[in-house]
Amino acid sequence: DSGVTQTPKHLITATGQRVTLRCSPRSGDLSVYWYQQSLDQGLQFLIHYYNGEERAKGNILERFSAQQFPDLHSELNLSSLELGDSALYFCASSVENGSPTDTQYFGPGTRLTVL
Amino acid sequence: DQQVKQNSPSLSVQEGRISILNCDYTNSMFDYFLWYKKYPAEGPTFLISISSIKDKNEDGRFTVFLNKSAKHLSLHIVPSQPGDSAVYFCAVNYGQNFVFGPGTRLSVLP
Numbered sequence A: 001d002s003g004v005t006q007t008p009k010h011l012i013t014a015t016g017q018r019v020t021l022r023c024s025p026r027s028g029d030l031s032v033y034w035y036q037q038s039l040d041q042g043l044q045f046l047i048h049y050y051n052g053e054e055r056a057k058g059n060i061l062e063r064f065s066a067q068q069f070p071d072l073h074s075e076l077n078l079s080s081l082e083l084g085d086s087a088l089y090f091c092a093s094s095v096e097n098g099s100p101t102d103t104q105y106f107g108p109g110t111r112l113t114v115l
Numbered sequence B: 001d002q003q004v005k006q007n008s009p010s011l012s013v014q015e016g017r018i019s020i021l022n023c024d025y026t027n028s029m030f031d032y033f034l035w036y037k038k039y040p041a042e043g044p045t046f047l048i049s050i051s052s053i054k055d056k057n058e059d060g061r062f063t064v065f066l067n068k069s070a071k072h073l074s075l076h077i078v079p080s081q082p083g084d085s086a087v088y089f090c091a092v093n094y095g096q097n098f099v100f101g102p103g104t105r106l107s108v109l110p
Helices: none
Strands: A005-007 A010-013 A019-024 A031-037 A043-050 A053-057 A064-068 A074-078 A087-094 A110-114 B010-014 B019-025 B032-038 B045-051 B056-059 B062-067 B072-077 B086-094 B097-100 B104-109
Touching: A005 A087, A010 A019, A019 A087, A019 A110, A031 A074, A031 B097, A043 A064, A043 A074, A043 B097, A074 A087, B010 B019, B019 B032, B019 B086, B019 B104, B032 B062, B045 B056, B045 B062, B045 B072, B072 B086
Parallel strands: A010 A110, B010 B104
Antiparallel strands: A005 A019, A019 A074, A031 A043, A031 A087, A043 A053, A064 A074, A087 A110, B019 B072, B032 B045, B032 B086, B056 B062, B062 B072, B086 B097, B086 B104
């Protein structure tokens, strides 16, 4: 158990809908990262928040947005969902602000299925 | 265009032997490399890392080698155990962006 929690574990929805994925980092961690893993693909870095502020953006679509709240939990919002958005979404947390030596601890992921 | 490549989607090794997982990258500015292991239905777990100022880093049965001129790194697992069967991702931390390879599925046969 990494100490990072993600809810829900599974989510099934229809095209055009909007969903919110939630992540609670490990106690004491200030950074939260979001990743997408499509079928047979590697992890695609989406976005990084540190202590409530956006720090880095990766391959995140405009239909997707995220935020980190004062209690440090984070939410990833996916809107106007398409079939291709079906994937595993992972959240990770770390103590520091994305320094190279910072270790990320991953949650178990949310499996999103868009029908 | 993939910046981090793992050209072997899968690898099978006998228990007790050495497992060698390879990773190639394209950007010579990358300076910090990591390996993660992932079991089914779990998130990735950090294994070992190496900075570009080193060419080798060891942690127990796991050793990572970095060849900067070839833009290549490898993860050696000796001896391999059945519990090592998992998907292994090579990753780069670059300017607060993280780039992952597509992964190699390692199967260690008893």
